[in-house]
Amino acid sequence: MKHAVVIGAGAAGLTAAILLGQRGWRVTVIEQHYRPGGCLHRFFRKGVGFDTGFHYVGSARPGQSFGQVLRHLGVQPELQPLDPDGFDVLRFPGLDFRVPEGLDRWAARLVEAFPDQAAGVARYVELHRQCVAAYGLYRLDPGPAPEAVVPWEELTLGQVLVDCFSDPRARAVVAGHGAPLYGVAPREAPFGVHCVVMDHFLGGAWTVRGGGDALAQALVDRVESLGGRVRLRTAADHIEVEGGAATAVVTEAGERLPADLVIAGIHPKSVLAMLPEGSVRPAYRDRVEGARSGRVHLGVYLQVRGDLSPLAGRNLYRYHHWDVDAIDDSAADDVPFWFLTAPGARGEGEGVVLGLTMTDAARWAPWQGVDLGRRPGGAPARDIAYEAEKAKLLQAFCARVQAEFPSWEIVRAEASSPLTMEHYTRVPGGATYGHHHAVDQMGRYRLPMLTRVKQLVQVGQAVAMPGVCGAMMSAYLAVGGMVGMTTMIEELRAA
Ligand SMILES: Cc1cc2nc3c(=O)[nH]c(=O)nc-3n(C[C@H](O)[C@H](O)[C@H](O)COP(=O)(O)OP(=O)(O)OC[C@H]3O[C@@H](n4cnc5c(N)ncnc54)[C@H](O)[C@@H]3O)c2cc1C
Numbered sequence: 001m002k003h004a005v006v007i008g009a010g011a012a013g014l015t016a017a018i019l020l021g022q023r024g025w026r027v028t029v030i031e032q033h034y035r036p037g038g039c040l041h042r043f044f045r046k047g048v049g050f051d052t053g054f055h056y057v058g059s060a061r062p063g064q065s066f067g068q069v070l071r072h073l074g075v076q077p078e079l080q081p082l083d084p085d086g087f088d089v090l091r092f093p094g095l096d097f098r099v100p101e102g103l104d105r106w107a108a109r110l111v112e113a114f115p116d117q118a119a120g121v122a123r124y125v126e127l128h129r130q131c132v133a134a135y136g137l138y139r140l141d142p143g144p145a146p147e148a149v150v151p152w153e154e155l156t157l158g159q160v161l162v163d164c165f166s167d168p169r170a171r172a173v174v175a176g177h178g179a180p181l182y183g184v185a186p187r188e189a190p191f192g193v194h195c196v197v198m199d200h201f202l203g204g205a206w207t208v209r210g211g212g213d214a215l216a217q218a219l220v221d222r223v224e225s226l227g228g229r230v231r232l233r234t235a236a237d238h239i240e241v242e243g244g245a246a247t248a249v250v251t252e253a254g255e256r257l258p259a260d261l262v263i264a265g266i267h268p269k270s271v272l273a274m275l276p277e278g279s280v281r282p283a284y285r286d287r288v289e290g291a292r293s294g295r296v297h298l299g300v301y302l303q304v305r306g307d308l309s310p311l312a313g314r315n316l317y318r319y320h321h322w323d324v325d326a327i328d329d330s331a332a333d334d335v336p337f338w339f340l341t342a343p344g345a346r347g348e349g350e351g352v353v354l355g356l357t358m359t360d361a362a363r364w365a366p367w368q369g370v371d372l373g374r375r376p377g378g379a380p381a382r383d384i385a386y387e388a389e390k391a392k393l394l395q396a397f398c399a400r401v402q403a404e405f406p407s408w409e410i411v412r413a414e415a416s417s418p419l420t421m422e423h424y425t426r427v428p429g430g431a432t433y434g435h436h437h438a439v440d441q442m443g444r445y446r447l448p449m450l451t452r453v454k455q456l457v458q459v460g461q462a463v464a465m466p467g468v469c470g471a472m473m474s475a476y477l478a479v480g481g482m483v484g485m486t487t488m489i490e491e492l493r494a495a
Contacts, residue, residue: 001026005249005259007236010038010425011468012460013265014219014230015475018073020261021226023483028257029223030249032235037216038265038425040468045412048349050301052416052424053432054212055315055341055354056082057468059203065138066200066469069476072495074225075218078209080346083313087205090176090317097173098314101204103128110170120164124174127160131195137473138196140493142486152192153443158325160191168322175324176317177201180339180358182466183295183431185325188438193465200469207346215468238274239264245454263478264458267435268447269293269428271458280451291447292438294431294466295328296364296418298390300338300355300397306408308345308353315341318404328358335397351411357397361429363389364418390415433466449478457481 004020006013009031017027035041039053059066060079070076082088086098097113100106107125111118133139134148157178161171175186178194181201186194208215220230234255239262240248246262264271268288272280320336327337335357344352367386394415402408418430427434435447449463450456457478461467464474480488 002260003028003258004261004263005030005257006263006265007249008038008265008460009033009036009216009220009230009232010265010460010471011040011215011219012464012471012474013038013263014216014223015069015073015472016263016265016459016478017223017228017230018075018219018226019475019479020263021223021228023479025261027223027226027228029228029230030234030236030251030257031230031232032252032426033424034233035213035216036220036230036232037212040212040216041424042211042213045414048303048352049211049213050349050352050414051211051213051343051354052299052421054208054215054468056087056201056205056207058201058205059199059469060206061204064203065140065473068140068492068495069469069472072492073219073222075215075222077215077218079206080209081313082205082207082315084204086314088177088201088315088317090173090319092169092172092176092319092322095169095173099177099202101202103199103202106202110173113173114165114167114170117165117167117170120166120170124160124164127164127191128195128199131192132199134192135196137476137480137485137489138199140489142489149192150443152195153190153446154439155191156187156439157189157191157194158186161186172319172322172324176319179324179327180317180337180356182437183297183328183358183433184436184438185328187325188440190437190439190442193437193442196465197467197470200467207343207348209348211343211348212468236266236274238276239271239453239456241276241279241453244279244452246456260455262456263475264456265460266426267428267460267462268458270426271451271456275451275453279453284448284451288447291441292436293361293427293429294433294436295358296361296421296430297356297432298359298393298397299416299421300357300394301412301414301416302353302355302398302401302410303344303349303351303412304353304405304408304410305351306405308342308351310405311340311342311353312345315339318400320400328360333392333396335393335400338397338400340401353401355397355401357393359393359418361418364430367419370419386417386419390417434460434462437466449474449481
């Protein structure tokens with residue numbers, strides 16, 4: 001029986017492990033953290049769970065992309081629908097746009113909000129349809145060639161918006177939904193990335209009972225039911241390469257795990273650091289080393305007393321300006337954009353409200369490399385100035401929340417910085433979506449899943465699309481590369 005070692009028990013690594021297990025491989029997943037899931041991780045305070053990198057998913061019905069992925073994997077997390085008439089509220093100065101399920105309903109609501117932009121809305125919707133049709137795996141359509149997506153990823157969302165809409169507010173409403181979901185401002189966001197991510201959520205939005213943790217656990221259970229193993233607190237140190245092929249993974253504890261196939265569900269920069277010198281082409285090394293990591297965020301974890309019903313079936317995207325291009329312009333001590341979701345309103349932890357805002361990587365640079373763990377005995381190892389920096393931004397965030405929901409009493413507030421993210425997931429720089437999925441790094445400039453090293457395949461959001469579904473689908477691309485993409489898509493459709 002052939003043996004695969006998967007590095008990283010994130011959504012992508014676990015999905016790859018299941019796909020290989022289904023094909024009779026013996027699979028060992030190694031994960032450096034003490035819990036599986038990566039970004040799906042949920043931490044607990046007095047038994048109450050707080051999700052760190054997962055809020056909701058889209059397109060989860062049978063026949064839709066994510067729904068078919070779950071069926072095909074044999075994983076059934078309990079899904080709870082958000083309000084189909086407005087699962088996300090985009091709140092701009094003086095305008096609330098409630099995002100409904102369905103592209104046509106979304107377009108009709110856009111026309112309602114901006115009647116003089118009706119022609120532009122029709123044109124935009126047509127472009128959206130053409131664009132999404134190029135993504136064969138996402139559409140569960142074996143027809144389109146992989147290169148069909150390239151032109152859509154070389155076109156910026158900003159350009160399309162200018163072509164379609166004369167009203168900058170209409171542009172902001174369209175871009176303002178997507179930018180936080182893939183972390184790229186419209187001026188450099190690939191239209192293809194925007195459309196696929198939006199299409200995923202316009203296909204209907206759901207939360208998972210038990211959060212990302214429950215999804216991760218369901219994936220782990222499935223790996224194990226297929227005879228695989230998921231080993232926690234087991235970090236990969238390096239990959240052995242013999243005769244140009246990956247032959248083993250060696251852990252940081254020095255254990256050698258021989259492998260006929262290595263699947264790396266971690267960032268390509270981390271993979272590069274694990275490979276022997278000279279095993280990849282210099283051009284590949286330069287490309288990966290030179291790739292810009294994505295935008296970073298401040299994660300906010302609140303418990304509030306008060307009426308959470310305004311957020312019961314919906315999430316809030318709050319903009320205090322109309323310039324979505326400024327979403328990553330966050331050096332100031334304010335939060336001009338913030339996101340809020342309330343699991344507590346859905347029976348997921350009393351008073352639990354989760355938030356995030358984009359922040360500037362440079363602001364956290366002084367503490368790069370500082371030990372963020374806690375010392376034995378409980379004394380915080382963190383730098384006081386670092387804690388103060390985090391507290392400053394958290395305070396600004398809470399002030400915004402309090403102004404929006406004056407009746408709430410915030411009884412607990414914690415934040416995670418990009419350094420927290422890097423510490424727990426080992427994503428370089430703590431980038432929210434790993435890679436910066438911008439036009440100059442997508443399309444023909446995407447980070448490749450394959451290197452020159454045989455028997456090594458990379459999966460995960462950095463080599464595919466951001467988001468849980470994107471990361472999971474990268475595993476389908478990887479295994480599809482081995483068994484044939486048409487076979488893979490046909491299996492998915494039939495599940
Ligand atoms: C704040 C935030 C909110 C988000 N909200 C949503 C959302 O609502 N919906 C959605 O669809 N997506 C959301 N996402 C994105 C989504 O969580 C990610 O796209 C997806 O989970 C990434 O999965 P992955 O497997 O590619 O990577 P990761 O989750 O990063 O998994 C990689 C794994 O590898 C492990 N690892 C790293 N190095 C090693 C090593 N040397 N040895 C062993 N293991 C190692 C890590 O610990 C980690 O478990 C959000 C992300 C963030 C940060």
